[in-house]
Structures are given as C-alpha cells and as structure tokens.
Amino acid sequence: MTDELLGRHKAVLPDWLALYYADPMEITHGEGRHVWDAEGNKYLDFFGGILTTMTAHALPEVTKAVSEQAGRIVHSSTLYLNRPMVELAERIAQLSGIPDARVFFTTSGTEANDTALMLATTYRRSNQILAMRNSYHGRSFSAVGVTGNKGWSPTSLSPLQTLYVHGGVRTRGPYADLSDADFVTACVADLEDLLGHGRPPAALIAEPVQGVGGFTSPPDGLYAAFREVLGRHGVLWIADEVQTGWGRTGDNFWGWQAHGRNGPPDILTFAKGIGNGMSIGGVVARAEIMNCLDSNSISTFGGTQITMAAGLANLAYLVEHDLQGNARRVGGLLIERLRAITAQIPEVKEVRGRGLMIGIELVKPGTDEANPQAASAVLEAARREGLLLGKGGGHNTSALRIAPPLSLTVAEAEEGADALERALRSIR
Missing domain, CATH: 3.90.1150.10 (Aspartate Aminotransferase, domain 1)
Structure with a gap:
C-alpha cells in the first residue's frame, strides 16, 4: 500500500x-x-x-472551531471585513510587544519573511540585507537569497544583495573557543566592520534560534548588542519567529525576548505553530513600516476565516493551559x-x-x-x-x-x- x-x-x-x-x-x-x-x-x-x-494532534478545541467556521463560510479574501482575522490580529499585536503594531497574515513562514523583506527594503530604500550564517528563511526567491545554509539554497541568484554575519552558531567557526562575553564582543566587532564598508543595509534578518540550522543559537544578548549597532546606522531588525514563537523556548513567549534589553524588533514574522497545522503565517511591524507600501496589495488566502478560527482557538488553548x-x-x-x-x-x-x-x-x-x-x-x-x-x-x-x-x-x-x-x- x-x-x-x-x-x-x-x-x-x-x-x-x-x-x-x-x-x-x-x-x-x-x-x-x-x-x-x-x-x-x-x-x-x-x-x-x-x-x-x-x-496537540486533533486538539478538540481547534477541530471544533474549524468545523463550526466551515459550516458558516470558509473564505472571502481580504477585500471584505473579516471578524476572525481582526480578532486574531488584535491578540497577536498585543502579544508581539511592538508598539502601534499592525499585522498582515500570509499562508506560510516563507511568505511572511518575503513580505518582511519587501517592507524593510521599501521603507529603507535599499535592497541590501544582513543575514546570519547557517540561517534558513524559506523557499521563495527572496527568502532563499537570505538563507545562509547551502543545503537549502538552490540558486545564487537573488533580488537582494546579502551579506552574512557571524554569531548564529556558538560552537563552530572562528569564535567558537571564546567565552560567551568575548564571543558577543567579537561578533559585534565583525558587524561594526561590515557596516563600515558601503551604504547601510535595509535590515538584519535573524532567527533567535536557528531552526533548519540544527537548533543553534548565540549567547543571550547578542541580538541586543547587534541592535545597538544597527540602530546607529538606521538598520532595521527582522526577528524570524517562525519556529521560535508562541512559547516554544519556554523561558520566553518570543525568541527575541532573550535579546530584548533594547526593546522588540522592528519587524516580527511568525507561522507554523499558531495554526496547529492550518496554513497561517504573518508579519507584525509598527505602523510606519507596515504602511510604507504605496501601491495596492491584498492576500487571497492570507487570513481566511477558517484558518483564523483555528488560530484563535489554538492560541487561546496555549495561553489558558500555560x-x-x-x-x-x-x-x-x-x-x-x-x-x-x-x-x-x-x-x-x-x-x-x-x-x-x-x-x-x-x-x-x-x-x-x-x-x-x-x-x-x-x-x-x-x-x-x-x-x-x-x-x-x-x-x-x-x-x-x-x-x-x-x-x-x-x-x-x-x-x-x-x-x-x-x-x-x-x-x-
């Protein structure tokens, strides 16, 4: 069979x-x-x-929400008001920690990262992106272009100019033998040197814990130290929370919070767990960044009623059961x-x-x-x-x-x- x-x-x-x-x-x-x-x-x-x-598999609260929503309406697109989408966006905006947050729903983490890259490059008027070595951000043309893992990068062609930064892997590479404090210092110095050559890039995209890369991560505080450097140059920070979000790391609800002494990221992307198997991804950014696009945009399947119903039920279960x-x-x-x-x-x-x-x-x-x-x-x-x-x-x-x-x-x-x-x- x-x-x-x-x-x-x-x-x-x-x-x-x-x-x-x-x-x-x-x-x-x-x-x-x-x-x-x-x-x-x-x-x-x-x-x-x-x-x-x-x-959980076949979580009754989620299957019930999906079944009930399917009996009403499955989909209408973002061209119409959508109550479940608004309700889930309100919850995620509040949980994100980003002030004056706006939420855009997609169908996957790949599409969420693709949207984040479009927002960052448009807002900053630059197509240059910083990414971490050993990283993975999805399978779209732009996401592959910022993926630092050759096993998941089928082409070197890209709409972006990508520069790769040290720090995502603690136990390999030229800084592996340093103490945590010296490791952070060395990675920050590398970033400072990189930014000293050429025009400032649009953003750094980074997974707080690298997923496809083997669940590797830097010492806590590295991205906070990076943020100080990036801020001086006006460079945005995109936290790819597709795998680390929703409390999976235990200590924090978001992976970025282990590096949060300088506040939340400028842009946060999410997907995977929020839908518990339903196809949900999304982007959170403060309003001035999210609203920087000057042309029309919709999502046919992002935020559809049935996936939003699943997300609301799943998130409620996650929070209520700690x-x-x-x-x-x-x-x-x-x-x-x-x-x-x-x-x-x-x-x-x-x-x-x-x-x-x-x-x-x-x-x-x-x-x-x-x-x-x-x-x-x-x-x-x-x-x-x-x-x-x-x-x-x-x-x-x-x-x-x-x-x-x-x-x-x-x-x-x-x-x-x-x-x-x-x-x-x-x-x-």
Missing part, C-alpha cells in the same frame, strides 16, 4: 521534494502527542510536522535527561536548546567532523523504536531536531528519551 503511494508520489512530484526514511511512511491520523501510519504503527511525535503541531510554562518545565527535564544519556556516547558533540526546541549534534567519534550518516541512522532507529524525530544542521544535516507539541507530558518525555537512547546506542 505504501509502496504503491510512493510510486505515485515519484511519478507526479518533484525529485527535490524530500521524504524522510529509506522506506517513507504515510501518517494517517494523530491524537495528542502520537500519530499512526498507514500500517497501523503508533509513534510518539517529537517533531510535530516540523514544529507546526504546536498544542503551554509556555509546560515547555519550560518538561523541556528542561528532557534536556537534562538527554545530556545524561548521551554523556558516554562519543558520536554526540552536544545537546543544546531550550524549552521544547532541542538539538543533538552528531560527529565522528574523536573528531569535530559532522556525521550526517549517524544522524540518518538514528532517525531510522528511532522510528523502529516508535519515535519520530527531525534532522537539520548547517554541516551536512548532522543534528537531530526534537520539537514535540508543547503539551508533552513528563511521562511522554521519559518515554521519548528512553527510545532515543536505544536508537543512539544501536548505531555503535
């Missing part, structure tokens, strides 16, 4: 549309933190559809458990992350060389143990990515850690 579907997939879909596993699987349904495949196998989901199933606090508590326990079980496994370079956004980087034993073969082997072994993981990293996809729904229980965290330990030890 699966082989037949795989054959059909290959016959009509692009070769570059990647599938996990040597024998790809079809997921047919889910509940809570678990999913089932077409063969009836049950899995604990530690990847959540690439950080998208934020609260899933940010759960991510902090359960994620903290999971990280410590994973560090304990990997301490004697030489293929593991480090366990990093915060909240329920955890990366495990694998290397060839006795070296600092990336080990993508081991990452793939662990992914396969974990599946056999009933656990779904993700992969990432800027060095040949050598990091395991762990990002379960934020309602993960302590018992499920223990279950996942046990399965992952067996998977890691099986590749020895």
